[in-house]
Amino acid sequence: MRKQIAAANWKMNLGLEEANNLLDSLVQANIELSGDRETVLAVPFPYLLLAKEKLKGSNNFYVGAQNCYTKENGAFTGEISASMLKSCNVDYVIIGHSERREYFNESNFILFQKIDICLKNNLKPIFCCGESLTVREAEAQNQYVETQLKESLLHLDANEVRNFVIAYEPIWAIGTGKTATADQAQEMHAFIRKVLSEKYGDDVAQSISILYGGSVKAANAKEIFGKPDVDGGLVGGASLNASEFIQIMQSLK
Ligand code: PEP
Numbered sequence: 001m002r003k004q005i006a007a008a009n010w011k012m013n014l015g016l017e018e019a020n021n022l023l024d025s026l027v028q029a030n031i032e033l034s035g036d037r038e039t040v041l042a043v044p045f046p047y048l049l050l051a052k053e054k055l056k057g058s059n060n061f062y063v064g065a066q067n068c069y070t071k072e073n074g075a076f077t078g079e080i081s082a083s084m085l086k087s088c089n090v091d092y093v094i095i096g097h098s099e100r101r102e103y104f105n106e107s108n109f110i111l112f113q114k115i116d117i118c119l120k121n122n123l124k125p126i127f128c129c130g131e132s133l134t135v136r137e138a139e140a141q142n143q144y145v146e147t148q149l150k151e152s153l154l155h156l157d158a159n160e161v162r163n164f165v166i167a168y169e170p171i172w173a174i175g176t177g178k179t180a181t182a183d184q185a186q187e188m189h190a191f192i193r194k195v196l197s198e199k200y201g202d203d204v205a206q207s208i209s210i211l212y213g214g215s216v217k218a219a220n221a222k223e224i225f226g227k228p229d230v231d232g233g234l235v236g237g238a239s240l241n242a243s244e245f246i247q248i249m250q251s252l253k
Contacts, residue, residue, distance in 0.1 A: 003209045004225070004252040005165060005232040007040040007126060008239030009066065009094060010047075019047045023054040025242035026061075033060040037232075037252045040064045040092050040126070041239075045080055048088050064092035064126065067100060070113040082114075082121040093118050094234075095125045096152065098171045108151035115153055119160050126165045126234065127153055128213070129192075133172035141170075142191050149195055158200045166192060166210045167234040173214025175236055182224045185212040189229035218247035225251050 014022065033039065042064035043051045055061040069079035085093060095118065096111040118125045129148040131141040153161065168188050173180050189210045197205035212224050213234035224230055232252050238244045
């Protein structure tokens with residue numbers, strides 16, 4: 001079975017004390033996730049080491065960053081490299097979140113470079129893709145997402161792509177309270193798997209976890225995660241509340 005993942009994206013939220021309390025609440029809840037289920041907490045950079053420390057010894061909890069730079073090191077004031085993240089034992093990195101694409105002009109080519117540097121440093125990318133409302137209304141979402149995949153990750157070989165997680169996040173559903181229906185999510189996830197299968201074969205395509213993101217909450221997680229090609233979620237707002245996120249973790253199939 002593919003890995004089923006509940007990934008929290010805290011974005012640029014929480015002060016140190018609040019971050020500390022949220023981590024404590026998650027750890028103290030002592031949720032046992034069996035087998036192939038895991039949780040990733042993508043926290044702001046200043047809290048990565050704290051999260052690593054707090055989650056030490058907790059089963060199936062991994063720590064992620066929300067971004068990294070395209071270069072290995074050097075005179076790039078304010079940036080964080082993949083090798084720095086690796087040296088802090090970070091496990092995952094979110095690459096290509098729609099907020100980074102929109103506010104920081106991250107193109108498919110920049111993301112191609114970020115993916116490569118993550119893999120070179122043994123970090124697992126959570127690659128985000130997804131269409132805007134305009135694209136969805138024009139019924140061009142499949143073509144749009146396929147281009148995102150082709151231009152940023154389909155240059156990888158089959159072994160590299162196995163280290164990957166993909167998150168389908170329709171932009172119109174992020175932070176809007178407007179969730180894609182479970183059927184809309186399934187339809188796109190099946191399409192993404194077909195694109196992967198055409199390039200890498202069915203075995204590889206079936207091994208890659210594809211998460212859904214966009215207003216996932218405790219109330220809708222079970223239905224969405226229950227779909228055959230949905231392998232969990234990337235969760236923004238609802239991941240800032242311990243009991244809500246714990247229920248989402250418990251909704252993994
Ligand atoms: C996200 O930031 O990746 C996200 C899906 O946010 P939200 O759950 O708040 O829609």
